[in-house]
Amino acid sequence: MSLALTDADRGFRDEVRAFLQEHLTPDLVRASRLGTSVFSEPDIAGRWQRALHGRGWVAPAWPVAFGGTGWTLVQRWIFETECARAGAPSLSPLGLRMVGPVLMRFGTPEQQRRYLPPMLAGDDRWCQGYSEPGSGSDLASLATRARRVREADGTESYRVDGTKLWTTHAHHANRMFALVRTDPDAPRRHDGISFVLIDMTEPGISVRPIRSLSGDHEVNQVFFDDVRVPLHDRVGDEGQGWAIARYLLEFERGGAIAGGRLRAVLGSLRAVAVRDGALDDPDLALAFSVAEIDVDAFEATELRVTASLEAGRNPGPVVSSLLKLRWSELEQTISRLGVRLLGPDALAWEQERPLYGHPATVPLDDARRPLVGQYLNARAYTIFGGTSEIQREIIARVLLG
Amino acid sequence: MTAEPDHQLLRDSALRWVAASAPSLDGPGRWRAMAGLGWLAITLPEADGGLGQGLAEACVLAEALGTGPIVEPFGPVVLQAAALVARRGAAGQRARWLPAIAEGRQRLVPAVIEPGGHWRARTLRTRAHLDGADWLVSGTKRVVPGGDAADGWLVVAGLGDDGAAPVGFLVPRGTPGVVVTPYATVDGAGACALELQQVRLGAGTRLADLSWDDLDQAADRALVAACAESVGAMDTLLRATVDWLRTRVQFGRPLAANQALRHRVADLSVACEESRSLTLAAVAALEIADRAADPVARALAASGARAKVGLQARRAAEEAIQLHGGMGVTEEMRVGVYLKRQLALDAMYGPPEWHLRRHAQLRQRQDVAAVARGEPAAAAAVPGAVR
Numbered sequence: 001m002s003l004a005l006t007d008a009d010r011g012f013r014d015e016v017r018a019f020l021q022e023h024l025t026p027d028l029v030r031a032s033r034l035g036t037s038v039f040s041e042p043d044i045a046g047r048w049q050r051a052l053h054g055r056g057w058v059a060p061a062w063p064v065a066f067g068g069t070g071w072t073l074v075q076r077w078i079f080e081t082e083c084a085r086a087g088a089p090s091l092s093p094l095g096l097r098m099v100g101p102v103l104m105r106f107g108t109p110e111q112q113r114r115y116l117p118p119m120l121a122g123d124d125r126w127c128q129g130y131s132e133p134g135s136g137s138d139l140a141s142l143a144t145r146a147r148r149v150r151e152a153d154g155t156e157s158y159r160v161d162g163t164k165l166w167t168t169h170a171h172h173a174n175r176m177f178a179l180v181r182t183d184p185d186a187p188r189r190h191d192g193i194s195f196v197l198i199d200m201t202e203p204g205i206s207v208r209p210i211r212s213l214s215g216d217h218e219v220n221q222v223f224f225d226d227v228r229v230p231l232h233d234r235v236g237d238e239g240q241g242w243a244i245a246r247y248l249l250e251f252e253r254g255g256a257i258a259g260g261r262l263r264a265v266l267g268s269l270r271a272v273a274v275r276d277g278a279l280d281d282p283d284l285a286l287a288f289s290v291a292e293i294d295v296d297a298f299e300a301t302e303l304r305v306t307a308s309l310e311a312g313r314n315p316g317p318v319v320s321s322l323l324k325l326r327w328s329e330l331e332q333t334i335s336r337l338g339v340r341l342l343g344p345d346a347l348a349w350e351q352e353r354p355l356y357g358h359p360a361t362v363p364l365d366d367a368r369r370p371l372v373g374q375y376l377n378a379r380a381y382t383i384f385g386g387t388s389e390i391q392r393e394i395i396a397r398v399l400l401g
Numbered sequence: 402m403t404a405e406p407d408h409q410l411l412r413d414s415a416l417r418w419v420a421a422s423a424p425s426l427d428g429p430g431r432w433r434a435m436a437g438l439g440w441l442a443i444t445l446p447e448a449d450g451g452l453g454q455g456l457a458e459a460c461v462l463a464e465a466l467g468t469g470p471i472v473e474p475f476g477p478v479v480l481q482a483a484a485l486v487a488r489r490g491a492a493g494q495r496a497r498w499l500p501a502i503a504e505g506r507q508r509l510v511p512a513v514i515e516p517g518g519h520w521r522a523r524t525l526r527t528r529a530h531l532d533g534a535d536w537l538v539s540g541t542k543r544v545v546p547g548g549d550a551a552d553g554w555l556v557v558a559g560l561g562d563d564g565a566a567p568v569g570f571l572v573p574r575g576t577p578g579v580v581v582t583p584y585a586t587v588d589g590a591g592a593c594a595l596e597l598q599q600v601r602l603g604a605g606t607r608l609a610d611l612s613w614d615d616l617d618q619a620a621d622r623a624l625v626a627a628c629a630e631s632v633g634a635m636d637t638l639l640r641a642t643v644d645w646l647r648t649r650v651q652f653g654r655p656l657a658a659n660q661a662l663r664h665r666v667a668d669l670s671v672a673c674e675e676s677r678s679l680t681l682a683a684v685a686a687l688e689i690a691d692r693a694a695d696p697v698a699r700a701l702a703a704s705g706a707r708a709k710v711g712l713q714a715r716r717a718a719e720e721a722i723q724l725h726g727g728m729g730v731t732e733e734m735r736v737g738v739y740l741k742r743q744l745a746l747d748a749m750y751g752p753p754e755w756h757l758r759r760h761a762q763l764r765q766r767q768d769v770a771a772v773a774r775g776e777p778a779a780a781a782a783v784p785g786a787v788r
Contacts, residue, residue: 274768274772285761288761289708289760290708290757292705292764293760294709296679296682297678297679298678301678303678303682304677304681318670318674325671326671389664391667393663393667395671396664396666396667399666400643400647
């Protein structure tokens, strides 16, 4: 395997760097680095998305026909890595990396025309209606019900009743993609599930905020009381929802290129540690080395996957679960290093979010203020998108049956 | 960036040989067969009767050896001793040793490690003094892997009274004053100790200009090959464990039905994939570092890889034994041989914990240098897979 970049790759990298130099303003970088939650705040991510949209770079993974870049996987890898190194905000994956690919694969031409352009422009903000109070890892037990009804105007639609949980950014979203039960009597419970698009401004929807232990408000519980969903907002066939959901989950778990971000975050922490002389502590120096080597291994795995996809080969069934598992564990390892680095300063707690929108109330500089919040927030990484236990089970099923 | 070139042919034939042919051969027979397949010539320059291939190809072979495991001294002979002769040897020394090594007729292994010493010691108690036109060499080498069956040793001594510079000698077996004490090794191979008492060596046996960095470079390449070997071992252990859990029935169901065991197998598989990735990245990083003459980047990549791969391989072997239950601790089941081989590799090249410390110390040196240059410390190169 040769992982050295070609001259053409280097030229592309210079182009990306020039763009970042011009458009990634210091306040965006500051806001991004002060972030404590999974996704950048919508105002920050939105500004960055508009800048990228102006250049046609919002959706590196999309086909050109839908407004993608037409980049090779290696170019995508370079782009993501350079953005991470420069400290760019992350765009919400809920539309671009999750429901977007689903619509391209399963959506009607009308759905694609209607939903993809505003997704690219950042005019639509999406959220995901999967988990429910009684349905976490056992997602297929979901109970939110969609009934077909004849409306007063003579059209047919679904009426949705039930509740969704852990809905990230539901309070910012104007659209939701959701799994609902359209046939409670299906012999196999998986066959009674459909995939629908819900307009969050419809009457009957209420959003209850959930504050997480990191102090962030990013997740919510969403309630549906007789909410109208037109039939044409169902994606795929009735009862095909589970197959679509699994397709989407593979993107959620394996679709990111995350090594560059891990390396960038770890590099920033190391800079702080060196400035403070903290690495004179040999235990901490060893812990940094462990994390750096782990990032090396993760990045090399991502590159192997990238290189094999490039050559038209399948990376294998284990890979998306493996990447989700290791990425989430590494986020936790690195954020724990951040807390170690703080030493006694880990006592201080910022109560307001987002940090970039509030003046410091604790005696810490910007490099240190988000570290405890980031550590606490990272506890969720091994839970969302399929817990680490579910990922291990997926890998074990391939090996052991 | 280019995709992994296909070593598929080489890989398949190597794996086939290890699985099908090697088991029926004794040690010398295996060595002859490896020579016949061209493996002992793989990284030697074509001018010296070699095949001129790189570390990547050597690692394909090492990975196959790991599946056996085949414990013949491929690393010490091919990647260390022969490579050092190819790098620093005079024409006569090359002609004397390299074709013979490539053809499997002679074995030369490095003799560096001393009692109480470690893997990359910079002061050696073995000392060499000029005596007229000859050299007089005295000292003890205790850990000489493959030394029992060697036809010669690349003995590394400290030069003169302070011993700060290394000096290397190609010492043929039978040289007067060299006492060889062979012993068996934990992995079923052999090694020896060497006692040198005022051994008189002609100027023609000295490798000119041998540096610590030459020795480190050879050792780092052998270290990465040890990682590749460990990946082959982990693959084999994973497959054996999967087979065992699927067939062994307890409490009326296969062991594979138990989630506590399933998740441990998943972790084994993850460790296997990550170790493979990291080894491939280290191979690439070493090639880049050598081209850039950057010994720190080379050492970081090699020690970083071994720190993780060595640890994962040892854990995989321990886990495989545990998951095989009582059968795991028998000689008959053969999972234990992979653990013994990891112990041997750790003893030969330094355990993962030692390499983690080397990595941390080198990174700190990079930080200091970056700060001295007025750069932010984090900009110091992390040994990434991509430059």
